[in-house]
Amino acid sequence: xxxxxxxxxxxxxxxxxxxxxxxxxxxxxxxxxxxxxxxxxxxxxxxxxxxxxxxxxxxxxxxxxxxxxxxxxxxxxxxxxxxxxxxxxxxxxxxxxxxxxxxxxxxxxxxxxxxxxxxxxxxxxxxxxxxxxxxxxxxxxxxxxxxxxxxxxxxxxxxxxxxxxxxxxxxxxxxxxxxxxxxxxxxxxxxxxxxxxxxxxxxxxxxxxxxxxxxxxxxxxxxxxxxxxxxxxxxxxxxxxxxxxxxxxxxxxxxxxxxxxxxxxxxxxxxxxxxxx
Numbered sequence: 001x002x003x004x005x006x007x008x009x010x011x012x013x014x015x016x017x018x019x020x021x022x023x024x025x026x027x028x029x030x031x032x033x034x035x036x037x038x039x040x041x042x043x044x045x046x047x048x049x050x051x052x053x054x055x056x057x058x059x060x061x062x063x064x065x066x067x068x069x070x071x072x073x074x075x076x077x078x079x080x081x082x083x084x085x086x087x088x089x090x091x092x093x094x095x096x097x098x099x100x101x102x103x104x105x106x107x108x109x110x111x112x113x114x115x116x117x118x119x120x121x122x123x124x125x126x127x128x129x130x131x132x133x134x135x136x137x138x139x140x141x142x143x144x145x146x147x148x149x150x151x152x153x154x155x156x157x158x159x160x161x162x163x164x165x166x167x168x169x170x171x172x173x174x175x176x177x178x179x180x181x182x183x184x185x186x187x188x189x190x191x192x193x194x195x196x197x198x199x200x201x202x203x204x205x206x207x208x209x210x211x212x213x214x215x216x217x218x219x220x221x222x223x224x225x226x227x228x229x230x231x232x233x234x235x236x237x238x239x240x241x242x243x244x245x246x247x248x249x250x251x252x253x254x255x256x257x258x259x260x261x262x263x264x265x266x267x268x269x270x271x272x273x274x275x276x277x
Contacts, residue, residue, distance in 0.1 A: 008065065008073075008140065009033075009036060010140050010141055010143075010144065011065055011066075011140040012029045012032055012033050012036075012065070013029075013033065014140075014144070015029040015064065015065075016029035016030055016033060024053055024057055024061065025061065025064070027051050027052075027053070028047070028051055028053070028057075028058065028061045031047065031050065031051050039073075039074060040074055042074070044058055044059075044070050047070075058070055066165055098242065099242075099246060102242070102243050102246040102247070102250075103246065103250055105227075106225070106246070106247060106250050106251045106254065107254075109224075109225060109226060109251070110251075110254055110258075114226050115223050115226060117222060117223070117224065117255075118258065120220055120222045121222065121255065121258045121259050121262060122262050123220065124181070124205055124220070124222065124259065124262075125259055125262035125263045125266060126262075126266065127179050127203055127205075128158070128179055128181075128263060129263060129266045129267070129270075131177060131178050131179040131202070132175065132177040132178055133161065133174070133175075133177075133178040133179075134158070134160045134161065134178070134179055134181070135160070135161045135162075135163060135172075135174060135178060135179070135180045135181070136150075136160050136161070136162045136163070136181050136182075136183055137163050137166040137180060137181070137182045137183070137184075137189070137193065138162055138163070138164055138165075138183045138184075138189070139164070139165065139183075139184060139185075139188065139189040140164060140165070141185060142183040142184065142185060142189075142252075143162065143164050145183070145252055145253075145256065146160070146162055146183055147162060148256075149256045149259075149260065150162060152260060153260070153263065156263060156264065156267040157267075158263070158267075165189070166189075166193050166196065167193075167196070174200050174201075174202060175201070175202065176201040176202050177202065178202045179202055179203050179204075179205070180197070180200060180202060180203070180204045180205070181204075181205045181206075181207060182197075182204065182205065182206045182207065182208075182218075183207050184206065184207070184208050184210075185208060185209045185210075185244075185248050185252070186208075186209065186210055186230055187206070187208050187210035187212075187213035187230070190206050190208065190213060190215070190218075191213060191215075194215050194217055197217050198217050203219040203220075204217060204218050204219055205218065205219060205220050205221070205222060206218045206220075206221045206222065207222045207224065207255065208221065208222070208223060208224070209223070209224055209225050209229055209230075209244065209247050209248060209251065209252075210223070210229070210230050211223060211225065211226065211227065211228050211229070211230075212228065212230065222255070224247065224251040224252060224254075224255055225247050225251055227240070227243060227247070228240075229243060229244040229247065230244075
């Protein structure tokens with residue numbers, strides 16, 4: 001189980017948004033979203049009674065969240081993991097100024113091409129353009145951003161395969177002519193699946209906000225910041241949680257914006273070449 005707590009929240013939210021009005025999934029996801037801060041204190045009997053479903057139904061619900069059982073789900077919340085960013089930030093006197101300062105740092109990072117980030121994005125676009133298939137391996141917290149860009153790339157006759165919480169045992173045939181991109185902000189997902197990636201023969205890229213994580217399985221690592229936002233257990237400290245959230249939103253959006261532009265240039269050049277023949 002490699003889903004961090006924020007990712008679990010997003011997965012519950014997605015399930016709530018996409019489920020039919022009176023479905024069991026809608027009812028249960030709403031129940032847990034409304035009680036997200038106190039999940040560790042909930043027992044399955046209360047859930048069953050208050051939602052008017054059987055305990056077996058509750059257990060089946062959690063298999064959709066990549067948990068083996070309700071207890072497995074609860075155990076995640078026994079691990080200290082501070083995602084109360086907004087509660088922490090309520091006491092800040094300079095929230096807007098600090099937020100803008102973080103955004104300026106992100107812009108400077110890309111403007112100055114630190115860590116050769118622009119060159120790496122250009123190389124990734126070329127690799128994607130010349131690949132037979134494109135596979136994005138995502139966690140629950142990065143999937144939505146990748147899905148948003150998946151729709152945009154369709155105009156270039158480019159359809160990605162998005163695989164959430166990758167397992168090599170799934171029926172996925174990746175060949176040497178493909179490209180794999182792991183989108184993992186904290187690198188938790190990357191670290192979890194790295195052994196399963198070792199036998200894959202195509203180029204594998206990692207896109208991350210983690211400055212420390214690396215592994216030889218990756219053809220290249222595209223780091224979207226030069227700040228150390230995570231410690232060696234890939235957790236966010238209270239000192240960096242605000243900066244991490246801002247980078248997760250704005251740096252990642254810039255990455256996809258630039259990737260889209262680089263790919264578009266390659267696509268248009270290929271179309272011009274075809275038309276000139």
